[in-house]
Amino acid sequence: MIAEFGLAALWLAAALALLQAFAGIGHWRGFSPALASLTRPVAVVQGLLCLISFGCLVWLFAITDLSVLLVASNSHIDKPMIFKLAGTWGNHEGSMLLWVTVLSLSGTAIALFEKRLDHQTLGAALFAQALIALGFFAFLLFSSNPFERLDPAPPAGAGLNPLLQDIGLAFHPPTLYIGYVGLSVAFSFAVAALLTGKVGPAFARAMRPWVLLAWIFLTIGITAGSYWAYYELGWGGWWFWDPVENASLMPWLAATALLHSVAVLATRDALRAWTIMLALIAFAMAMAGTFLVRSGILTSVHAFAVDPERGAFILGLLVIYIGGALTLFGLRIGVVREGKTFALLSREGAIVGNNIFLSVILAIVLVGTLWPLAAEAMGDKISVGPPYFNQTTVPIGLLLMLLLIVGPLLRWRDDSLARHKALAGPALLFLLVACALFATQPQAGLWPILSLALAAATALASILPLLGRNILRIPLALWGMALAHFGFAVCVAGMAAEQGWKVEKLVAMRVGESAVVSGWNVKLDDVHPVVGDNWVALEGQLLVRRDEDTTIMRPQSRQFSSPKQQTTEAALLTRWDGQLYAVIAAPSEGDASDRWQVRLWWKPFVTLIWYGGLLIALGGAIALFGRATLALRKRRRDNPWSLA
Amino acid sequence: MKKNWLIWAPLALFAFLGGIFLYGLVEPKDEYVRSNLVGRPLPEFALPAATEGVQGLSNTDFADGKPRMLNIFASWCLPCKAEAPFLEQIKEAGVEIHAIAIRDKPEDVAAFLAEHGNPFVRIGADMDMLIQLKLGSSGVPETYLIDGKGRIIHQHIGDIRAEHVEPLIAKLKEAK
Numbered sequence: 107m108i109a110e111f112g113l114a115a116l117w118l119a120a121a122l123a124l125l126q127a128f129a130g131i132g133h134w135r136g137f138s139p140a141l142a143s144l145t146r147p148v149a150v151v152q153g154l155l156c157l158i159s160f161g162c163l164v165w166l167f168a169i170t171d172l173s174v175l176l177v178a179s180n181s182h183i184d185k186p187m188i189f190k191l192a193g194t195w196g197n198h199e200g201s202m203l204l205w206v207t208v209l210s211l212s213g214t215a216i217a218l219f220e221k222r223l224d225h226q227t228l229g230a231a232l233f234a235q236a237l238i239a240l241g242f243f244a245f246l247l248f249s250s251n252p253f254e255r256l257d258p259a260p261p262a263g264a265g266l267n268p269l270l271q272d273i274g275l276a277f278h279p280p281t282l283y284i285g286y287v288g289l290s291v292a293f294s295f296a297v298a299a300l301l302t303g304k305v306g307p308a309f310a311r312a313m314r315p316w317v318l319l320a321w322i323f324l325t326i327g328i329t330a331g332s333y334w335a336y337y338e339l340g341w342g343g344w345w346f347w348d349p350v351e352n353a354s355l356m357p358w359l360a361a362t363a364l365l366h367s368v369a370v371l372a373t374r375d376a377l378r379a380w381t382i383m384l385a386l387i388a389f390a391m392a393m394a395g396t397f398l399v400r401s402g403i404l405t406s407v408h409a410f411a412v413d414p415e416r417g418a419f420i421l422g423l424l425v426i427y428i429g430g431a432l433t434l435f436g437l438r439i440g441v442v443r444e445g446k447t448f449a450l451l452s453r454e455g456a457i458v459g460n461n462i463f464l465s466v467i468l469a470i471v472l473v474g475t476l477w478p479l480a481a482e483a484m485g486d487k488i489s490v491g492p493p494y495f496n497q498t499t500v501p502i503g504l505l506l507m508l509l510l511i512v513g514p515l516l517r518w519r520d521d522s523l524a525r526h527k528a529l530a531g532p533a534l535l536f537l538l539v540a541c542a543l544f545a546t547q548p549q550a551g552l553w554p555i556l557s558l559a560l561a562a563a564t565a566l567a568s569i570l571p572l573l574g575r576n577i578l579r580i581p582l583a584l585w586g587m588a589l590a591h592f593g594f595a596v597c598v599a600g601m602a603a604e605q606g607w608k609v610e611k612l613v614a615m616r617v618g619e620s621a622v623v624s625g626w627n628v629k630l631d632d633v634h635p636v637v638g639d640n641w642v643a644l645e646g647q648l649l650v651r652r653d654e655d656t657t658i659m660r661p662q663s664r665q666f667s668s669p670k671q672q673t674t675e676a677a678l679l680t681r682w683d684g685q686l687y688a689v690i691a692a693p694s695e696g697d698a699s700d701r702w703q704v705r706l707w708w709k710p711f712v713t714l715i716w717y718g719g720l721l722i723a724l725g726g727a728i729a730l731f732g733r734a735t736l737a738l739r740k741r742r743r744d745n746p747w748s749l750a
Numbered sequence: 751m752k753k754n755w756l757i758w759a760p761l762a763l764f765a766f767l768g769g770i771f772l773y774g775l776v777e778p779k780d781e782y783v784r785s786n787l788v789g790r791p792l793p794e795f796a797l798p799a800a801t802e803g804v805q806g807l808s809n810t811d812f813a814d815g816k817p818r819m820l821n822i823f824a825s826w827c828l829p830c831k832a833e834a835p836f837l838e839q840i841k842e843a844g845v846e847i848h849a850i851a852i853r854d855k856p857e858d859v860a861a862f863l864a865e866h867g868n869p870f871v872r873i874g875a876d877m878d879m880l881i882q883l884k885l886g887s888s889g890v891p892e893t894y895l896i897d898g899k900g901r902i903i904h905q906h907i908g909d910i911r912a913e914h915v916e917p918l919i920a921k922l923k924e925a926k
Contacts, residue, residue, distance in 0.1 A: 403774035
């Protein structure tokens, strides 16, 4: 009953999306006020229906209704409740329903909260949003129905991939999806602006909070995903340049560029066409990422089932939406008047530099991700690994940091070098520090040392825009920018420290034996079996000691029962100056020496990577809050009838 | 607008990407990683005997005018047990088979041969998989056909099943 109810809600929502598309046209062209008045309410109800449908699926997973195919093939009666709930989106259909729900709710959010966009552009935006939703509704209903029944119902269910039975699954996909799909708003706005031709500071100010919101969630989603992979896979790395990771990074790069260019458009009315293009690219990347993940055409740790039919469906949608939007861009961008000009040495100039570098990194990641596929099409077989990505993105990332140091200090429109002579001293100082580091710690390598020095300089420089102002009158948006830039520096510092100074040790230990890794004495005290809800494990008890600091770490080698699969659960010990990371593996079969394979890493300051990511997101959140309250205050002031 | 064509560049780029995507969807995926050495001479190697009572193997044991088979196996590998009877058939057809045992212990190899029979003339031990890597082999079992001049003419990835026996023998006969 619940399954049918959920499916009905989904069909109704799809029908309303169709209605919204028509109403949106009416709104935009202004030929039918009656139709136009429908746009906002319909968008709201459509989102609610989608939410209800999603709620039904969550409910089915919660009660483990095995007469539903999706539940039977992805859940299990013995699974802990939190993973039953999170399991809703731990599979293709459920995760696509979540995707569509976020898309639909984005439309609802526009309808409810967007007050600044002019009447026509708003109608066109809701029209575009409805069109996108329609395509993905069709995808769900015709090729990925999450509510399909199974008759007869099996007794237990197939279970969920053990790697996904982790608290990370509860948070990572939803935040990432809000980020991904939230970019659809910027896309719809850009399409609307192309249709109406109204691109300017007012449009940019309307679009900015939406980009910011999606970008915050995308940042959190990527940061959380990185940490999840770090501790759950037990490989000791925090970024693998896996196609699916890249699929989340590319929209983020585009959104970051967009966030900066939209600021130029809002403040200085420049970069009009470029901002529109970036808004299109950001969501195009999100859709292409969904396609890469869902079609399984690339080999990835996120090894989802390969399904050419579904892949073809999404590819069709890509062609319609991205192809359509880019065609519209080509046809209509001439209507958008050229914006204001500026000198190379100016805030705008620095932001253009930022955009160029971000775009180049985006292009590098895109090429690296798709190269194996292109090579295969030409009859060659290659894989592209971390060396390619690291060697190309790191130098450009560092150039980006150089810009980040200078950019916020420059004046809008035009600036002179003479004003910034004072920076030469500190710059020289950081260069000397880098040289000193390189002389004393050559084993760390050139890039980590350069990155560390630049990160320190960036951290310092990120505070400079706040200096010389009355601290109580600094706008929240400026605080947010400074914090986000500071967070970026923190993140890079963590990456550099981990890359340059980590210590790895693989030892075969008998119980009672010890090993030393970077000042930590690690003794294998005991190995004993432990039993969980749906797994059994061999748990190593490691007594670790550094000076007075003594504690116990418990890495596990887990055997799950349904489905049968083995996982390693790393044990992590966090200290202020880094993390000790331990993985244990049973002796190989037939090896009678009863020695356990213990892999140990000391990763100095590695946690800064994720703290940095969170600071970036927090900076975004503060800026968003600042802008929202400012807009609210302005609206109250402008509206004589308001109660304030 | 001076650079009008630039406006259409993103669309052109997307069309190109779409083409690649379409190719990726339509073309069946070939998960095998084939050796680059097919058509080229065997790399140099000299391996000790894998167990007592057999002889070690080096690349010079090939190029004497007689085409042979080179089987890469391990006692711990399940498909290797499955293909053992078919290797026996190939041997009975008059084909000389050399083998390389991967990451194996002498006693395990002996036990494997005792249980599944020994179709091999020589068996080299590749403890660290170095020769396997040199050969461009990505797993066990794999079988190479080597012509009389010591060149690799064919790589068979995975276990040899009943239907593979005849074609493999025929290929080797053609080689001479």
